[in-house]
Amino acid sequence: MPQPSAALAPFLALPDLATLPLPPAAQPADGVRLLRGVPYCFRDGSRPLELDLWLPEGRPAGPLPVIVFVHGGAWRKGMRDDLGPRFRAWRPGPFARLVRAGFAVACPDYRLSGEAPFPAQEDDLTEALRWLDGRGDELGLAMGRLVTWGESAGAHLAALLALSTGPQASGCVVWYGPTDLTAAPAGTPEATLLGGPAAERPELARAASPVARVTAGAPPFLVLHGTDDSLIPPAQGEALVAALQQAGAEAEFVPVPGADHLWVGPDDSAVEDCFARSLAFALDVTGVEGDDGL
Structure with missing residues (x-):
């Protein structure tokens, strides 16, 4: 293809x-x-990456703490505004409830494993934090009071984000997320994320494992996991909490009796309790004197 003219180049x-x-x-x-659909990053050869930003109407009295929610879907699929099937019928929806409780909520896209292997996903979410930080004054965001929250594969990424060297999180909520990828066999979503089985990529598998990122300076973690999870064993969540506690960081593991992945199994009240408990944690670690967001 010919090179653009000097007059045309700025417009491209x-x-x-x-x-x-x-x-x-x-x-x-x-x-x-x-x-909805705010572009936050352009990657060469990739679609524009976007995020949804949930805010209160009008300018708040002061900067709002921020929840960055990371969607699940085995790193292969998913929608950025989906907290899971148990929440799709909620009116108002879960993100609106978080706003009413005193938060701004950002729900970013990230490249899926079919588009790019790890660490592309973590790189994208780090870029989302940079965009939010860069426009924080304009949007009324307090990025120094940040909670990362994810479910399933998104919980894995939310944990990595909270443990990274980027903006220091105030806390992290992990819902039934994988935390140790060092034994991922071929043919699994974890291996697809890594670009191959963990045995062939041991350093990358370790870098992709939240349990290997733990330090004494880690922010508080709340880990909720169903006792009957058939996709991600509860031992994954327990291992992350044990590593955090051993390092001297604050962490709590909450088993959800009878719950399979995606909170399948328990009645609505138990699912509501998972959300309420997670919101209470976010309020506590960010110092928000909010309500239940309902």
């Missing part, structure tokens, strides 16, 4: 994401506005 450049106008806000619930 990608827009500056630090100044790109934000999309018009929707109103998914009373008192809540939603900026």
Whole structure:
């Protein structure tokens, strides 16, 4: 392909994401506005990466603590605004409830394992944090009071994000996430994420394992895991909590009796309790004097 002319070249450049106008806000619930599909990163040869940003209507009295929610889907699929099937019928939805409780909520995309192997996913989420930090004053965000929260594969990534050297998180909520990928056999979603079985990529598998990232300076963790999880054994969550506690960090493991993956099994009240317990943790670690968000 011929090179563009000097006059044309500036018009072919990608827009500056630090100044790109934000999309018009929707109103998914009373008192809540939603900026849907905000581009936060351009990767060569990849789709633009976007996030949804849930905010209160009007300018808050002060900067809001931020929950970054990372979706699941075995790193291969999933929707950024989906907390799981048990929450899809909630009205108002879970993210609107978090906003009503006093948070801003960001739900970012990330490259899936069919698009790029690890650490692309962690790199993307780190870039989402940079974008939020760069536009924090404009949006009224307190990025120094950050909680990462994820479910399943998203919980794995949320844990890595909280344990990374990027912006220091105030806390992390892990719902039934894998935490040790060092024994991932061929043909599993974990091996697809790594680009091959862990035995062939031991250093990468260790780098992708939250249990291997633990330090005494880790933020508080709340780990909830179903006792009957048929996809990710509860021992994965227990191992992360044990490693954190052994390092001197604050961590709590909460078994959810009779729950399979995605909180399948328990009645609605037990699922509501998982959400309420996680919200209470986020309120506590960020110092928000909120309510239950309902």
